Amino acid sequence: MDGHNESKVMGSLIPYNELQDIKVLNEGGFGKIFQATWVNNLKVERKVALKYLKSSKGFSINIANELIPFEITRSDDYILNYYGITQSLDSDKIYIVMEYAEGGNLFDNLSEGYKDIPWQQKLTRLQSIIKG
Incomplete structure (x- = not known):
């Protein structure tokens, strides 16, 4: 951004x-x-x-x-x-x-390759969403 x-x-x-x-x-x-x-x-x-x-x-x-x-x-x-x-x-x-x-909407960004994302990165993304 x-x-x-x-x-x-x-x-x-x-x-x-x-x-x-x-x-x-x-x-x-x-x-x-x-x-x-x-x-x-x-x-x-x-x-x-x-x-x-x-x-x-x-x-x-x-x-x-x-x-x-x-x-x-x-x-x-x-x-x-x-x-x-x-x-x-x-x-x-x-x-x-x-x-x-950049990178499209939040849903597509989170859905793309979700199973391949390590849990730590998933938690980091979740924290970012909560902060926003």
Whole structure:
């Protein structure tokens, strides 16, 4: 995860046109996960994940701003950074913009070769999940 040294992450409304190269990563019961490159107004590029919740249709961007914490304090490196929210230009879909985690989702990461992982490593992973 990049940005480990950040102690606080500010949430904000991110202009949708700052998100480029948007690709679907996964789709589940709650919605879709996308990968994108966020090029902010300082021209800094950052790989991010976009989470669209199916229930966000008709959900106001103003309500989302109120419900999603404006400032999130990180307790350690096990929590992904939250950057803000965005709304697509051609629909009312609202997305949560957060740090992109290399290596895929937690379920796939834990499931892959689980039987071959030594018990000590399994316990270390479990401790990391609990801390997060």
